[in-house]
Amino acid sequence: MTRRAFLKMTAMAILLAPAYPIGAEELLSADPPEEDTPFGRDQQVYSVADDQLKDYFFKVRNPDTPHPDDIILDKAEQQLLGAVVEKLARLCLNVGNGNFSTLGFDEALIIAGRQPFIGSFTNAELAFFEMIYNRDAHDYGFFGAKQVVAFLHVIAANEIIKIPQTGNYLFKGESLAKYSRIKNNLGDDVILTSGIRGIVKQFHLFLGKAHRHGGNLSLASRSLAPPGYSYHATGDFDIGQKGLGEGNFSELFTTTPVYKRLTEQGFVDYRYWRDNMFGVRYEPWHIKL
Ligand SMILES: [Zn+2]
Numbered sequence: 001m002t003r004r005a006f007l008k009m010t011a012m013a014i015l016l017a018p019a020y021p022i023g024a025e026e027l028l029s030a031d032p033p034e035e036d037t038p039f040g041r042d043q044q045v046y047s048v049a050d051d052q053l054k055d056y057f058f059k060v061r062n063p064d065t066p067h068p069d070d071i072i073l074d075k076a077e078q079q080l081l082g083a084v085v086e087k088l089a090r091l092c093l094n095v096g097n098g099n100f101s102t103l104g105f106d107e108a109l110i111i112a113g114r115q116p117f118i119g120s121f122t123n124a125e126l127a128f129f130e131m132i133y134n135r136d137a138h139d140y141g142f143f144g145a146k147q148v149v150a151f152l153h154v155i156a157a158n159e160i161i162k163i164p165q166t167g168n169y170l171f172k173g174e175s176l177a178k179y180s181r182i183k184n185n186l187g188d189d190v191i192l193t194s195g196i197r198g199i200v201k202q203f204h205l206f207l208g209k210a211h212r213h214g215g216n217l218s219l220a221s222r223s224l225a226p227p228g229y230s231y232h233a234t235g236d237f238d239i240g241q242k243g244l245g246e247g248n249f250s251e252l253f254t255t256t257p258v259y260k261r262l263t264e265q266g267f268v269d270y271r272y273w274r275d276n277m278f279g280v281r282y283e284p285w286h287i288k289l
Contacts, residue, residue, distance in 0.1 A: 056279075059141065063222035063281040066213070071140050073215035080128040085211045087125070088204040090118045098167045103200040104154040105129075129203065132217075137229050141279045142221035148199060148233045155198050168195030168237075174289055175235040182239065182267055182287070190258045193240040193248050193285065197232035223281050235289040236271060253285045 059067055073081055091108060092100040094115055103111075109126075112118040121129075133151050137144070160169045161176060170176045170192070182190060197205070206227055209220040217226075225231070232238075240248025241256035253259055262268050271288040272280045 057275055059222060060275060060279060060281055064213070064219065066216055066219055069141070070216050070218035073210070073217065077128065078211075078215040080125055081207060081211050081215055084121070084125050084128060085204070085208050087112060087118055087121060088200070088207070090115075091200075092204065094118055096167075098162060098169065100204075101167075101201045102155045102160060102169050102196055102198050105152050105199055106154070108200045132203070132207070133199075133227055135226075137221060137226040140218040140221040140226065142218075142226060142229065144225060144229050144231075144278045144280065146228050147225075147231060148228050151199065151228070153199060153233075155196065160196060163192050163195060166192045166195070168192050170195045170237060171235050175237065178267075178287065178289065179237060179239075182262070185265055185267075186258060186261055189242050190262075191240050191242050191248075192237060194232060194238040196235075196237075197230055199227050199233070202227040202230045202233065222279060225280070231271060231286075231288070237287050238283075238285050239287055240285055248285055251282070251284070259284065 055067070055069070058065075091103075091112055094117065095103065095111060109121060113120045130151070137146075159171055159173075161172055162169050163179070170179055179192060202225065206220050206224045209224050210217050213219045220226075238248075239258070239262075240253060241258040244253065244256060247253065259268075267287065268284065269288050270276075270284070271286050272278060272283040274282040276282070
């Protein structure tokens with residue numbers, strides 16, 4: 001195999017998500033390629049590709065650790081980041097968690113403009129939102145596909161239903177049916193921790209995380225899909241063990257009776273399995289439609 005062919009194969013393995021889980025060990029233990037010259041194996045090429053894979057797996061296993069390759073906003077952009085994160089937080093307080101999770105972008109602008117407590121978004125802030133939305137998330141190291149094509153996508157009120165005692169919404173149809181089956185099987189122990197997330201909610205989560213980590217967009221994308229890339233906009237949802245709180249968004253969740261029963265009953269079908277090829281951390285709580 002030539003040097004070019006091997007590097008291309010490695011890049012494809014990372015860029016194209018396989019239909020089944022591939023573990024780090026499996027990839028790293030692959031035989032080094034044979035060099036097609038009389039000089040034998042090209043150890044240098046192999047170690048470069050090997051280091052890239054080790055780097056990749058380090059990132060998805062340590063999502064909150066900054067990495068030298070990470071894309072970080074400059075000082076001026078970080079000021080805009082801080083300003084929009086604060087405005088989105090005030091907007092959320094104003095409309096309530098449930099409404100905020102399904103809010104469209106246009107509606108958010110109207111509400112912010114009417115409420116002095118929130119404050120209108122400036123032209124520079126709007127341009128910042130567009131820049132973030134239009135940026136190819138592959139640049140950050142996030143390899144999932146774009147979900148919501150339109151920036152101004154509106155979630156139709158008659159297509160969703162509020163789930164009692166959770167403050168979250170689900171899409172009627174397949175999504176609600178799957179959640180209902182889980183609820184009927186597991187009872188009160190299981191809770192819906194996150195349902196539908198519109199573009200505004202995803203902006204708040206993604207940018208909030210980047211803001212807490214010095215404007216690091218790559219770091220944020222390892223645990224939160226960039227706006228437009230989240231499957232929470234199209235029907236996936238998160239579930240947890242009642243009483244576990246934030247622990248439901250950590251591997252602690254895999255030690256709970258709810259998780260055990262979910263796997264026994266075949267409800268666990270990973271979107272983001274351990275060492276996935278999307279550039280995203282392991283998320284055993286995320287239910288794929
Ligand atoms: Zn999720």
